[in-house]
Amino acid sequence: MDFALLHPADQIILIMERIYGYGMTTTSGGNLSILDDNGDIWITPASIDKGSLTRKDIVCVKPDGTIIGNHKPSSEYPFHRLVYKTRPDLKAVVHAHPPALVAFSIVRRIPDTRLLPNEGQICGEVGMAEYALPGSVLLGEKIAAVFAEGINTVMLENHGVVAGGANLFEAFKSFETLDFVARLEIKANRIGKPVLLAPEHFDTVEANREVRMDSFIPKGYSTLEREARREMIKFILRSYDQKLVMSTQGTFSQRLDGNNFVITPYGKDRKYLEERDLVRIENGRAEAGKAPSRSVHLHQAIYDAHPHVNSVIIAHPPNIMAFAVTDNAFDSRTIPESYILLRNTPKLPFDSVYSDVAKTAAVFKKETPIAIVENNCTIATGSSLLNAFDRLEVAEYSAKAIISTGCLGEIVKIDQEKIRDIEVAFQL
Numbered sequence: 001m002d003f004a005l006l007h008p009a010d011q012i013i014l015i016m017e018r019i020y021g022y023g024m025t026t027t028s029g030g031n032l033s034i035l036d037d038n039g040d041i042w043i044t045p046a047s048i049d050k051g052s053l054t055r056k057d058i059v060c061v062k063p064d065g066t067i068i069g070n071h072k073p074s075s076e077y078p079f080h081r082l083v084y085k086t087r088p089d090l091k092a093v094v095h096a097h098p099p100a101l102v103a104f105s106i107v108r109r110i111p112d113t114r115l116l117p118n119e120g121q122i123c124g125e126v127g128m129a130e131y132a133l134p135g136s137v138l139l140g141e142k143i144a145a146v147f148a149e150g151i152n153t154v155m156l157e158n159h160g161v162v163a164g165g166a167n168l169f170e171a172f173k174s175f176e177t178l179d180f181v182a183r184l185e186i187k188a189n190r191i192g193k194p195v196l197l198a199p200e201h202f203d204t205v206e207a208n209r210e211v212r213m214d215s216f217i218p219k220g221y222s223t224l225e226r227e228a229r230r231e232m233i234k235f236i237l238r239s240y241d242q243k244l245v246m247s248t249q250g251t252f253s254q255r256l257d258g259n260n261f262v263i264t265p266y267g268k269d270r271k272y273l274e275e276r277d278l279v280r281i282e283n284g285r286a287e288a289g290k291a292p293s294r295s296v297h298l299h300q301a302i303y304d305a306h307p308h309v310n311s312v313i314i315a316h317p318p319n320i321m322a323f324a325v326t327d328n329a330f331d332s333r334t335i336p337e338s339y340i341l342l343r344n345t346p347k348l349p350f351d352s353v354y355s356d357v358a359k360t361a362a363v364f365k366k367e368t369p370i371a372i373v374e375n376n377c378t379i380a381t382g383s384s385l386l387n388a389f390d391r392l393e394v395a396e397y398s399a400k401a402i403i404s405t406g407c408l409g410e411i412v413k414i415d416q417e418k419i420r421d422i423e424v425a426f427q428l
């Protein structure tokens with residue numbers, strides 16, 4: 001799908017569905033707008049169920065203030081208009097009250113994007129606007145004053161967040177990313193003290209931003225590859241719906257023949273990914289005209305080193321990542337399912353995904369199918385895509401269960417003798 005070519009009303013409907021479906025707004029809270037090339041502002045209506053909006057519900061406000069549509073525009077229209085007036089480079093605004101960001105807004109704190117390497121680049125600097133009455137001119141002025149400083153993502157005291165962007169997807173991405181960081185920081189605080197990345201870590205990320213790889217023109221697509229692509233799209237969409245990945249982060253690959261494989265593209269929206277977007281890597285070269293995910297060399301190193309691995313997923317779901325951003329070790333000896341699928345789950349240093357990928361790949365032996373990378377990601381391997389996906393999902397659920405024990409009582413781990421029984425019974 002070419003999202004950028006859709007009519008503003010259709011773009012707003014799709015993004016509102018995503019925000020509501022992901023649990024980032026209630027039916028009454030939240031409003032989105034787009035400023036089009038005519039100077040018209042397309043915006044969600046006031047007092048209409050956000051869970052069942054159609055394109056006919058979206059209101060168009062002309063530059064002279066004429067309203068076209070079946071409803072009144074959102075009561076927050078004044079601040080949308082003022083943001084566009086203040087920042088002519090912004091063409092879309094997303095506003096909502098997701099619970100994690102509301103939590104930060106009512107303690108008047110800004111989530112720290114330095115917990116992970118890419119989040120700060122997506123959100124930019126994040127500001128805070130002083131409290132003012134919803135719908136008031138004053139609220140608009142407070143918000144616009146922060147946007148005027150060149151900031152695109154603004155927390156609102158005792159209210160929520162506003163994100164602006166050059167288009168609706170960019171604004172949504174900042175909004176989604178800041179909400180993710182807020183959820184991660186809350187979970188991390190439940191189990192320890194979150195550790196932030198230092199400037200030298202960001203230098204490492206910057207130095208590895210470009211993936212250098214020769215390309216080839218494919219002569220055709222085998223039935224095996226078509227099936228692999230179909231299956232990958234199915235699991236990528238499921239991972240998005242299960243909140244295991246975000247719109248542009250989360251890398252999947254699946255082995256074809258030999259050490260060749262298919263991998264997700266860099267930077268493309270996971271929600272609307274299609275079979276043709278995936279990238280074949282053959283003899284160390286990438287399909288021409290496509291950019292593979294930046295961790296492609298690590299995927300290659302894992303396939304080269306381990307014939308038993310047929311799929312690799314790199315993602316950063318918030319519960320398991322709480323262990324990656326604190327010094328709390330993750331132990332899978334909680335329930336048999338967790339131990340069977342996760343076994344040892346070591347924590348690797350931050351730069352493991354960038355430098356000496358052969359050394360990192362060597363970690364993934366049969367008894368170590370999954371690893372957490374400090375302040376970075378979780379790497380899950382599997383004998384199949386389903387197996388790798390299962391591991392990532394079990395890791396996230398197990399982490400969520402462990403975090404939930406905090407207010408319940410002491411954790412009792414399965415002891416070594418019972419672990420051995422599991423190893424024998426399940427031939428681990």
Ligand SMILES: [Zn+2]
Nearest residue numbers: 029030096160
């Ligand atoms: Zn609001």
